[in-house]
Amino acid sequence: MHKLYVVHSSHPSEAVRRALALKGIPCKTVELLIPTHAPLMRLRFGERTVPALKLDGGEKVSGSRAIMRKLDELVADPPLLPPEHEPALRAAVLEAERWGDEVLQPLARRIAWGALKRNPRAIPSYQAASRLPRLPRPVVKLVAPAVIAVERRMNGASDDVVRADLRALPAHLDHVDGVIAAGVLGRDDDRPSAADLQIGSSLRLLGTIGDARPLLAGRPAEALATKLFADFPGDVPAGTFPPDWLAR
Numbered sequence: 001m002h003k004l005y006v007v008h009s010s011h012p013s014e015a016v017r018r019a020l021a022l023k024g025i026p027c028k029t030v031e032l033l034i035p036t037h038a039p040l041m042r043l044r045f046g047e048r049t050v051p052a053l054k055l056d057g058g059e060k061v062s063g064s065r066a067i068m069r070k071l072d073e074l075v076a077d078p079p080l081l082p083p084e085h086e087p088a089l090r091a092a093v094l095e096a097e098r099w100g101d102e103v104l105q106p107l108a109r110r111i112a113w114g115a116l117k118r119n120p121r122a123i124p125s126y127q128a129a130s131r132l133p134r135l136p137r138p139v140v141k142l143v144a145p146a147v148i149a150v151e152r153r154m155n156g157a158s159d160d161v162v163r164a165d166l167r168a169l170p171a172h173l174d175h176v177d178g179v180i181a182a183g184v185l186g187r188d189d190d191r192p193s194a195a196d197l198q199i200g201s202s203l204r205l206l207g208t209i210g211d212a213r214p215l216l217a218g219r220p221a222e223a224l225a226t227k228l229f230a231d232f233p234g235d236v237p238a239g240t241f242p243p244d245w246l247a248r
């Protein structure tokens, strides 16, 4: 059977899991513990990130976008991209997916780690429904600062960067709303595209950050995310970031 390597509550991992489910592709999920997954993944796949897919024939595919292309090769229906005879729409969806992967996905990750730095007690909420054995709270409390420090360093989530990300968030959300209005994203709730899944999962992670929720509220972007990812673990209560970090 194929094997999908993930970290629990990783937004690109959730995007790929959803695509596998939509296509009905049987796949074993291998859940790794953050941040020990990075060296383990480097050993197994040559890349340190999840999601990564090992096909039952042995082929290895790393990265959410490459996996989405592979899933369309394995099972055509439902397709994750518009057909080739609609080249303009297909190009627009691919561009939205690229933007989601390269811009929104890392921004959501930096904001999440920035929030957890200020509220490490929220970490267990991101482990809800994890298949890994639950670590006792005192252990989580002990190791959380080191894990958060490693993740902030790996993801470039310094205070300055996270503050700039939060201030830029409304403009990014305007961009998503614009792409939805243009008919590129959110065309069919039952048959989401790779771009819907890529962007929707990042928006859904942002929705777990109490201070970001008011920025999302009532937007088409929020509706896209909650329709596609109703259950997404995690909650960092509002009031975590200094108020002047939040553009209103």
Ligand SMILES: N[C@@H](CCC(=O)N[C@@H](CS)C(=O)NCC(=O)O)C(=O)O
Pocket: 007, 010, 011, 012, 013, 038, 048, 049, 050, 051, 062, 063, 064, 065, 101, 105, 109, 154
């Ligand atoms: N953009 C890539 C990379 C995903 C990525 O950075 N995943 C995070 C977890 S959400 C990760 O594995 N980070 C480990 C690291 O950066 O070493 C994708 O969509 O697959």
